[in-house]
Each structure stands twice: as C-alpha cells, then as structure tokens.
Amino acid sequence: QSVLTQPPSASGTPGQRVTISCSGSSSNIGSNYVYWYQQLPGTAPKLLIYRNNQRPSGVPDRFSGSKSGTSASLAISGLRSEDEADYYCAAWDDSLSGQVFGSGTKVTVL
Amino acid sequence: EVQLLESGGGLVQPGGSLRLSCAASGFTFSSYAMSWVRQAPGKGLEWVSTISGGGSTDYADSVKGRFTISRDNSKNTLFLQMNSLRAEDTAVYYCVNTFGGVIVNPPDNWGQGTLVTVSS
Numbered sequence: 001q002s003v004l005t006q007p008p009s010a011s012g013t014p015g016q017r018v019t020i021s022c023s024g025s026s027s028n029i030g031s032n033y034v035y036w037y038q039q040l041p042g043t044a045p046k047l048l049i050y051r052n053n054q055r056p057s058g059v060p061d062r063f064s065g066s067k068s069g070t071s072a073s074l075a076i077s078g079l080r081s082e083d084e085a086d087y088y089c090a091a092w093d094d095s096l097s098g099q100v101f102g103s104g105t106k107v108t109v110l
Numbered sequence: 111e112v113q114l115l116e117s118g119g120g121l122v123q124p125g126g127s128l129r130l131s132c133a134a135s136g137f138t139f140s141s142y143a144m145s146w147v148r149q150a151p152g153k154g155l156e157w158v159s160t161i162s163g164g165g166s167t168d169y170a171d172s173v174k175g176r177f178t179i180s181r182d183n184s185k186n187t188l189f190l191q192m193n194s195l196r197a198e199d200t201a202v203y204y205c206v207n208t209f210g211g212v213i214v215n216p217p218d219n220w221g222q223g224t225l226v227t228v229s230s
Binding site: 033044050088091096098100 | 155160171204209221
C-alpha cells in the first residue's frame with residue numbers, strides 16, 4: 001500500500017492533454033517538494049519534474065507539474081506515442097523519515 | 111555524465127545474505143546522499159535506505175534490522191548488505207543519488223538496477 005495515491009491508469013489520443021494526480025498528506029506533499037518520474041518499459045525511472053514544477057534540462061516543456069495543499073499533479077500536453085510509460089510521484093515524509101512514492105500511473109496513448 | 115553501476119544481484123535462498131555494490135562517477139560522490147530504491151516484479155517503486163555523505167542512515171521499516179547501507183567515499187562506492195532475506199525482498203534494486211545531494215530529497219539519477227531473487 002503506497003503512501004501517495006495515484007490513479008492506476010490514464011489514457012489519451014495523440015495531441016491530447018493528460019493529467020495524473022498524486023494525493024498525500026500534511027507530512028509529505030503538504031510540507032515537502034514533489035518529484036515526478038517517468039519509467040519507460042524495461043528501463044530505470046528517469047527524473048521528470050523536481051521541486052513541484054521544475055523540469056531538468058532535456059525534459060520537453062510538454063510536461064508540467066503543480067502542487068496544491070496535500071495534492072500534486074503532472075500534466076502531459078500534446079501527448080505523443082513515446083509518452084507511453086509508468087509515471088510515479090515522490091516526496092519526503094516527515095513522519096516516516098523516509099522517501100515515499102506513489103503507486104504509479106500507466107499512461108496509454110490510444 | 112553521472113553513472114551509477116550496480117552489481118551483486120542474483121539468486122539467494124530465503125534466510126540468506128547478499129551484498130550489493132554501486133560504483134558512482136560523474137559527480138562529487140562524498141558530497142551526495144545516496145539511496146537504494148527497489149521495485150518488485152510488476153510493482154511500483156519502494157524506498158529502501160538512504161545514507162548521507164557523512165554516514166548518517168535511514169531505513170524503511172520493511173528492511174530495518176536486516177539491511178545495512180554503507181559507503182566508501184575513497185572508492186566512490188555505495189553498498190547494501192542484505193541479511194535474513196525473504197521472498198518479498200525479490201526486486202530490482204536501484205542505486206540513486208538524491209537531488210542536490212540533500213538527504214531528504216528524492217532521487218535524481220538512477221542506475222540500471224540489479225535483480226535480487228529470493229527463492230528456494
């Protein structure tokens with residue numbers, strides 16, 4: 001049972017906008033930065049968003065992150081076939097004194 | 111370019127031990143907190159343990175008392191000693207450096223992972 005809750009799946013057609021939610025609590029998302037990762041099939045995860053809404057160099061601006069209270073979201077605009085992957089949110093949890101990850105969302109491009 | 115190369119995975123019987131290693135390059139290893147994150151087959155990501163540049167450690171409750179994280183800053187190498195292994199420890203184990211090197215930050219760079227299978 002993951003501490004951060006994500007929908008198990010999301011989908012869209014090419015060009016559409018898809019949004020993934022990540023719900024937590026005051027001890028994690030509510031008081032710490034949220035990070036997002038993309039895991040393509042058969043590969044290691046890759047950092048997609050850091051500090052709620054910042055993109056590392058090389059990450060397309062089609063990906064954007066936001067946070068409000070104890071929830072966060074990742075938006076993918078202009079959906080492309082290569083965006084088919086699993087997406088995870090993460091944050092530090094003050095109560096657990098450790099990292100917590102979301103349950104993961106599989107994005108399918110129809 | 112940051113590189114994290116794990117080794118030491120394999121098949122081990124329940125109750126057995128295994129030691130994972132991670133060779134790091136491309137950043138100032140001694141200044142960075144490092145972590146292990148695992149992923150059971152077909153499942154999500156699970157944080158295992160973190161060690162600061164100075165050697166302070168944190169563990170997930172699921173491995174506390176059985177796993178020990180350590181580092182050799184002179185050799186830019188991270189370790190995970192896993193004892194009393196259980197079937198539920200079966201997973202790909204990833205070596206990661208924390209974002210900005212700060213212990214409370216989630217991962218930045220990931221290794222390719224090493225598979226640990228606990229089975230009789």
